[in-house]
Amino acid sequence: MWKVEAVSKVDNIFSQYVQKQSVFKDKTVLTSNFIPEKIPHRSEEITQLSLALAPMLKGFHASNVFVYGTCGTGKTICSRFVVNQLEEAAKDGQIKTIYINCKMKKVADTEYRLLAQLLKELGECVPDTGLPTDVLYRRFFENADSKRQTLVLVLDEIDALFKKIGDEFLYNLTRINQELKQAKLNIVGITNDLSFRDGLDMRVRSSLGEEEILFRPYNALQLKHILEERAKTGFETGLDEAILNKCAAIAAQEHGDARRALDLLRVAGELAERQGDAKITEAHIDMAEQKIDLDRVIETIKSQPSQSQIVLHAIIKLAESRKKTTKWADARLLTGDVFATYESVCKENGIKSLTQRRVSDLIAELDMLGIITAKVISKGRYGRTKEISMAISNSHLDRVKAFLAGRFSP
DNA sequence: AGTCCACAGGAAGGGCAGGCGA
DNA sequence: TCGCCTGCCCTTCCTGTGGACT
Incomplete structure (x- = not known):
């Protein structure tokens, strides 16, 4: 295990760490928000979403989309992948995508904050509080219209926003296109609450959910394949099949959660590195499972x-x-x-x-x-x-x- | 069938901090 | 500076609830 042997000004306490060979080649690949060049086992969903949004490349109206699925089924990563591709395919910045996680406290958890965040994304400076909401709406219309762009608004965890402020705001968003003269707005709502739609007002439901895409949980084999792909670029040396199987099995039991599988692998790698082990073992996975759960609980409590x-x-x-x-x-x-x-x-x-x-x-x-x-x-x-x-x-x-x-x- | 308990939970509003614009 | 706006945390008041008890 790497230990700080002696403290002196001559020997930097981090020198041993720096000299030691890391088990990781590229740790970012093992984080859940990394978007790979190819997303395995989601081609059908990606095609569906692309087809729904494609008309805006030709200046036509595209459908608003609801993306459903439990945690770690690839909803966010696929949506971001598709809108990034869309932005690339459009000419001269004709399409601009804005991604907002509605669960982010103090960022986008109220109508005011969400509008302020939208305006900030459009390059406007907005105070954290103080302005009437109708002023923010007006500034948003003016800004969007002046740029003559098609905006794609990706609202992740949209159910959190609905629970906090109701569906009035979503209704306003769906009506925005009537206010815009030069610009267009399309909404991609992402949620892991499968019953969320039922609680919405009829008008919001019909205009926001013009297209619906369901992300089914990954099975253990698919999870193993995802981990294999990430591990190739994430780790210096190859991983034992038993390690991949174990991570995939644990994540598969938890509703096919790929995020969980990646976290397990990354934390197990960190533990192995701290203990000075060159390879990840099943014991590291067990420890990682415990550590992730405990960290989550403690962090949640500390944040209250x-x-x-x-x-x-x-x-x-x-x-x-x-x-x-x-x-x-x-x-x-x-x-x-x-x-x-x-x-x-x-x-x-x-x-x-x-x-x-x-x-x-x-x-x-x-x-x-x-x-x-x-x-x-x-x-x-x-x-x-x-x-x-x-x-x-x-x-x-x-x-x-x-x-x-x-x-x-x- | 009616009563009663110990709350649950909705609605309304107070008080505070912070920002804007006249 | 002042009035007005916001979010946030909280209290007060109120109605509703479901099953044991009478």
Whole structure:
């Protein structure tokens, strides 16, 4: 394993690392946002999307498209690949594509921010807050029209935007072409929520989903092939077939998630490198699986506001006390009990507590993040409440507990 | 069948910070 | 400077809910 042997000004502490042969040839190839020259097993979907967008090359109206599919099925990568090709095929910048991830907090999670982001992409300077939205719409129309371009707006995770601000904004976007005189706008909406469409207003549904493309999950063989291709350029030496099989099998179990497969391979490579091993072994894959899960959980919790962390701390504290009489996994907590514990934690730490209404929302948010499970139950005469249990695995719990205890223990 | 409980969760609005334009 | 706009976090008020209990 690479270790810092001695600290002196003569020997740079990184020199050993720099001299050591890396297991990676090109690590970027192993990231999920890398767009390869060829995307395997998605030719049918790419053709469908290309055919839907192609008319704009001849100045005709093209369909708005909805792209569906679960996580890691190649929706984003294929959409970006197609719109990049489209931009290349168009003459003199006639087509401009704008990619926006609607889940990006503080970037495109509200109507104002999304419009501001659009204007920034068109080269305008917009303040983060302060202008009325209709002013932003007007500036967008004027800017787009002045450039006489066809705009392709790729809205990734469009369901997140819908959940946050409703479909009014999507309706406005679909009506934009009536306002534009010289320019055109086409929308490609990407979502992994297969039921998203059902919640939309009829008018939005029909104009936004003129064309729909479903991305099916990859099977283990396809995943293995994808990994093989990436590993050829990603790693210095070839990988054992067993390694590829294992990564593919794990990812296939998780709804054919190619992103997961790539992450596993990359993190396993990083672990092998840190341990000074020349080759990746199955043990590295196991460790990578654990590490990815734990990192995700810890990062998610760290990114939550303090009050949300206190609620989680209260849930864990309460579950700990119940553990004495029942199994950890079986500890079912009720909103009222959690709120009482939350209030006592706030008191101990000298923090002003929120109302039960707000805490109820924070519990729902923790549930959405997959950190806890909260199910609404009725206890008959004893009222209606949420039954809360931990969704974090036991192996990760100690790190989570240590983090929260470090922040909120008096 | 009606009552009751302990909430869930929607709606409305307050207060704050920050920016714009007259 | 001031009025007006935004997003965000929060409270208050309210109605709805489902099943045990009477």
